Amino acid sequence: MTTQSTQKYEPGTHPDLPPPFTASGPVKWVRENLFSSPANIIMTLLAAFALYKMVPGMFSWAFTDATFLAADRNECRALSSGACWAFIVQRWELFTYGFYPEAERWRVNLTFVLLLVVIVGLLWENCPGRKWIIRFSIIFPFLAFWLIMGGFGLQRVTTDQFGGFMLTLIIGIVGISLSLPIGICLALGRQSNLPIIKYACIGFIEFIRGVPLITLLFVASTMLSYFLPPGTNFNLLLRVLIMVTLFASAYMAEVIRGGLQAIPKGQTEAADAMGLKYWASMRLIVLPQALKISIPGIVNTFIGLYKDSTLVIIIGLLDPLGIGQASLADNKWQGLSTEVYLFVAIFFFISCFAMARYSLYLERKLDTGHRN
Amino acid sequence: MNTETQKVQHELGDVAIKIHEMHKWYGSFHVLKDINLEVQSGERIVVCGPSGSGKSTMIRCINRLEEHQKGDIIVDGTELTNDLKNIEAVRREVGMVFQHFNLFPHLTVMENCTLAPIWVRKTPKTEAEAIAMQYLERVKIPEQAHKFPGQLSGGQQQRVAIARSLCMNPKIMLFDEPTSALDPEMIKEVLDVMIELAREGMTMICVTHEMGFAKTVANRVIFMDAGQIIEQNEPNEFFNNPQNERTQLFLSQILQH
Numbered sequence: 001m002t003t004q005s006t007q008k009y010e011p012g013t014h015p016d017l018p019p020p021f022t023a024s025g026p027v028k029w030v031r032e033n034l035f036s037s038p039a040n041i042i043m044t045l046l047a048a049f050a051l052y053k054m055v056p057g058m059f060s061w062a063f064t065d066a067t068f069l070a071a072d073r074n075e076c077r078a079l080s081s082g083a084c085w086a087f088i089v090q091r092w093e094l095f096t097y098g099f100y101p102e103a104e105r106w107r108v109n110l111t112f113v114l115l116l117v118v119i120v121g122l123l124w125e126n127c128p129g130r131k132w133i134i135r136f137s138i139i140f141p142f143l144a145f146w147l148i149m150g151g152f153g154l155q156r157v158t159t160d161q162f163g164g165f166m167l168t169l170i171i172g173i174v175g176i177s178l179s180l181p182i183g184i185c186l187a188l189g190r191q192s193n194l195p196i197i198k199y200a201c202i203g204f205i206e207f208i209r210g211v212p213l214i215t216l217l218f219v220a221s222t223m224l225s226y227f228l229p230p231g232t233n234f235n236l237l238l239r240v241l242i243m244v245t246l247f248a249s250a251y252m253a254e255v256i257r258g259g260l261q262a263i264p265k266g267q268t269e270a271a272d273a274m275g276l277k278y279w280a281s282m283r284l285i286v287l288p289q290a291l292k293i294s295i296p297g298i299v300n301t302f303i304g305l306y307k308d309s310t311l312v313i314i315i316g317l318l319d320p321l322g323i324g325q326a327s328l329a330d331n332k333w334q335g336l337s338t339e340v341y342l343f344v345a346i347f348f349f350i351s352c353f354a355m356a357r358y359s360l361y362l363e364r365k366l367d368t369g370h371r372n
Numbered sequence: 373m374n375t376e377t378q379k380v381q382h383e384l385g386d387v388a389i390k391i392h393e394m395h396k397w398y399g400s401f402h403v404l405k406d407i408n409l410e411v412q413s414g415e416r417i418v419v420c421g422p423s424g425s426g427k428s429t430m431i432r433c434i435n436r437l438e439e440h441q442k443g444d445i446i447v448d449g450t451e452l453t454n455d456l457k458n459i460e461a462v463r464r465e466v467g468m469v470f471q472h473f474n475l476f477p478h479l480t481v482m483e484n485c486t487l488a489p490i491w492v493r494k495t496p497k498t499e500a501e502a503i504a505m506q507y508l509e510r511v512k513i514p515e516q517a518h519k520f521p522g523q524l525s526g527g528q529q530q531r532v533a534i535a536r537s538l539c540m541n542p543k544i545m546l547f548d549e550p551t552s553a554l555d556p557e558m559i560k561e562v563l564d565v566m567i568e569l570a571r572e573g574m575t576m577i578c579v580t581h582e583m584g585f586a587k588t589v590a591n592r593v594i595f596m597d598a599g600q601i602i603e604q605n606e607p608n609e610f611f612n613n614p615q616n617e618r619t620q621l622f623l624s625q626i627l628q629h
């Protein structure tokens with residue numbers, strides 16, 4: 001880039017000028033990032049070679065040589081040498097709905113569409129009709145419960161018929177939307193001046209963190225019935241939801257406590273000095289800042305919770321992984337574990353990656369140029 | 373004569389703050405010892421003293437950011453006890469400006485200024501914004517209203533902090549070293565705002581080492597050392613004819629530079 005001759009001005013008369021045009025473009029980027037030094041050149045070439053060796057093979061296995069329609073494994077093998085997606089295609093509904101009655105699946109679909117609307121409305125600030133969506137989001141949980149469980153005019157569906165992605169989403173979304181508020185309360189409680197609240201919170205957090213989730217799930221599936229009065233039939237899915245939520249809440253509480261500690265004492269002092277009450281100062285001053293710095297940790301906990309939902313397989317709930325395992329036992333489709341696990345992995349990756357990207361977007365949006 | 377160096381003078385009113393035989397401990401450390409202080413409304417008091425002498429602690433007791441353990445503090449007729457109602461009542465009437473501004477970084481300047489009026493005084497938003505704009509104009513930064521504090525200079529931030537306190541329409545203003553975190557060229561812009569405020573008759577207690585400010589504005593200068601009020605006097609007497617030798621030592625040290 002040639003620089004224009006810079007004009008001279010009398011002192012004090014210099015006008016505001018637009019910033020200089022910085023050179024950019026693909027060639028420059030490549031030179032600066034891929035070929036800037038001998039070591040960099042070697043790395044670039046090695047990486048390119050590795051990609052060249054791996055990508056075409058993977059691509060043809062997954063797409064060009066793959067079979068999408070076949071009656072069983074043998075037919076797949078006869079048709080081509082690549083992946084046998086026919087299995088997934090055939091079991092698609094099982095993977096999605098579990099054993100939810102076929103005639104009622106529209107209810108799940110409808111709930112899912114409404115869920116998407118609510119998520120978009122809540123997370124996207126400029127969404128049209130956001131005000132209405134936010135109001136709707138308050139009744140949505142009840143509506144979703146009714147649609148999925150039935151009753152009041154809809155055919156009842158029992159929770160042991162749930163499975164697949166639907167189950168993962170139920171556990172993930174209930175866990176995520178409850179663990180954040182519970183975690184906030186626990187984190188605030190842990191800092192309370194009232195010893196009873198403080199030690200109750202500490203005890204809870206440390207107990208839950210000190211026990212593996214699987215143990216909690218076993219407790220949920222078996223032991224709770226000993227503690228509860230005889231005759232109470234406490235739904236297994238509900239128990240799992242409670243345990244998963246509590247587990248994530250304990251982690252969430254610690255993540256948020258970290259954020260709370262990072263807020264300078266002057267912030268609460270300024271709020272106090274203005275006459276704001278404790279809850280107002282928490283809600284308006286401290287939490288917005290603490291949650292903002294905790295976003296990476298919060299989303300990390302969300303992602304952990306979401307993936308941990310696969311552990312329910314151990315107590316007999318059939319999430320996508322469970323469905324996959326059960327399906328692999330089918331004689332007609334032996335030896336397809338790569339396809340099944342890859343498929344499930346892609347599902348989880350897409351959801352988790354979306355959460356991670358959203359958290360980055362949020363961090364950037366909330367950045368107000370403040371540096372401590 | 374330059375208006376800024378003109379002595380600010382006012383009629384004094386009734387007792388705004390009364391501190392009577394007040395003591396405070398941090399654990400077993402006796403920070404404040406037998407503090408007695410009466411401030412008339414409209415009075416402007418400058419507090420000085422060596423670092424660690426308890427100046428901040430004393431003024432922070434006045435709005436109960438710190439709790440005293442013995443003696444009485446009565447602010448605007450309300451005694452500070454453990455009663456939250458009283459504490460909140462006092463805090464509504466007492467504004468405070470901090471050394472490090474303590475603006476809320478996640479809110480715009482305007483939101484910083486309207487927060488307390490809206491949530492504490494229940495002022496309607498538009499009205500609160502109009503009032504805030506008025507005070508931002510008075511501290512000469514109306515054009516920054518929609519920026520975030522992180523985008524302002526230190527002097528501008530401190531002026532926002534002053535405006536933010538004024539938006540609550542306080543009867544008393546406390547300043548804890550409002551200029552000591554600022555670069556020299558920004559000190560003046562903040563002091564000018566404070567002088568202006570003094571001229572309008574605000575009751576003020578300022579912890580500061582700006583002796584020029586003390587001479588211009590204060591009715592009384594208080595010298596503290598080791599948790600006690602050692603000496604107090606009207607500024608001319610205080611600076612020209614200090615009685616206590618600790619005061620003399622302190623003044624000789626700060627007037628050296």
Ligand SMILES: Nc1ncnc2c1ncn2[C@@H]1O[C@H](COP(=O)(O)OP(=O)(O)OP(=O)(O)O)[C@@H](O)[C@H]1O
Nearest residue numbers: 398401403421422423424425426427428429430549
């Ligand atoms: N939270 C606290 N716990 C224990 N000691 C404290 C605490 N805050 C202040 N102190 C001590 O109390 C004394 C008085 O502190 P204070 O902040 O009031 O001093 P200061 O006069 O404002 O000093 P400076 O000019 O440095 O601001 C100091 O010795 C300080 O170490």
Ligand SMILES: [Mg+2]
Nearest residue numbers: 427428429549
């Ligand atoms: Mg101090």
